[in-house]
Amino acid sequence: MKKLKVIITGATGMVGEGVLQECLLRDEVAEVLIVNRKPSGFSHPKLKEIIHADFFDISPIEKQLTGYDACYFCLGISSVGVDADTYYRMTYTLTMHVAETLAKRNPEMTFCYVSGAGTDSTEQGKTRWARVKGKTENDIAKLPFKQVFNFRPGVMTPTKGAKNVNKLYWWLSWMVPIIKVLFPNSISTLQQVADAMIQVTLHGYQSTIIEVKDIHAITIRK
Template sequence: MKIKAIITGATGMVGEGVLLECLQNPEVEQVLVINRKPGGRTHPKLKEMIHADFFNLSPIEPQLSGYNACFFCLGVSSVGISKEEYKHITYDLTLNVAQVLARLNPDITFCYVTGAGTDSSGNGSLAWARVKGATENALMKLIKRAYMFRPGFMKATPGQKNIKSYYTLLAWLYPVGRALYPAGFCTLQEVGQAMIKAASKGYTKQILEVKDIVELAKS
């Protein structure tokens, strides 16, 4: 099955890494990125749409039909913002986008980047982990083919423009961490490859930890 994918968050580190994998993968036929600002990348199968308000997609809804995958890489850190704002951006915004895409594309595969340590039980002590877990649960209830990706430390893809400064500073840690603690380290290439595989072939689990991401990428 050829993939026609929508990617959010492509001007961030994770989204850009996923985008690069989609552009070079022959299974991906078309890519639509929805950005708040221009990403500065061109490619024959890439279309970019600039749209600032992800809580109001009605102006661009006609252009969101005909896609069978969404790789949702948009997100914020919980550091420095209130619990209410974090929930609004993480839970409310994600669900709003997912609801619109599910209505327009009933058979869509939705791959959502959460993070290692996400708490699906709702009983954990970390507020960000509970919000991420609640978002995961709502997405899996809303969309049949929904996959939750929980990467740990990710190695950036060569050629990326958008790399978080602390990832650059800690790049030396990756080979050591991968060797000593493989359950906590993967590459952005593996994340992108695993998302493409999930969209084309599915996976046995809806929640993918690092070892699942690596396994699916290699399959």
């Protein structure tokens, strides 16, 4: 089986770090490139890192993004406390710029976009962030990638030893066992999310929208 060369964005955030940790551990992954605005502090024989401040213009590093099998796009911001224009620019405009560049450079790439539970594919709902995420998902799907998968995780528990854990998680961690029992299809581990990304890259999946129940199914079937 071919070993994967993958790009991960957002590795200095909770989701990106979890995906990175799993990719570095997996035999299926031969090489990982992370692209960050600041140094991640990670070191590993498989790992390469590019520090680039402006994700709205990645032309200076474009040639270095060629020859990869997958991109696990984990970069994003919360809509809380952010005005509509800034959220749109950081969520839609930035993501599409990176995705368009990667599609041009890597037509055989699988692009996995971390969206969120409740994303609005119709782009017509009342919730602003859900409409913007839905538009982003829809327009990524139009790009000439080999495969596109939109991940819609709910509650995600971090990998042991993670450095970049959302403070909200520590406040709510006591609820995790309750959520697992009462709402099992709303929670997964970041290890499961990363594993599902690797599996759909290698084997595909019947749906391009990956909900929590799909993450569970993909990680069980392997």
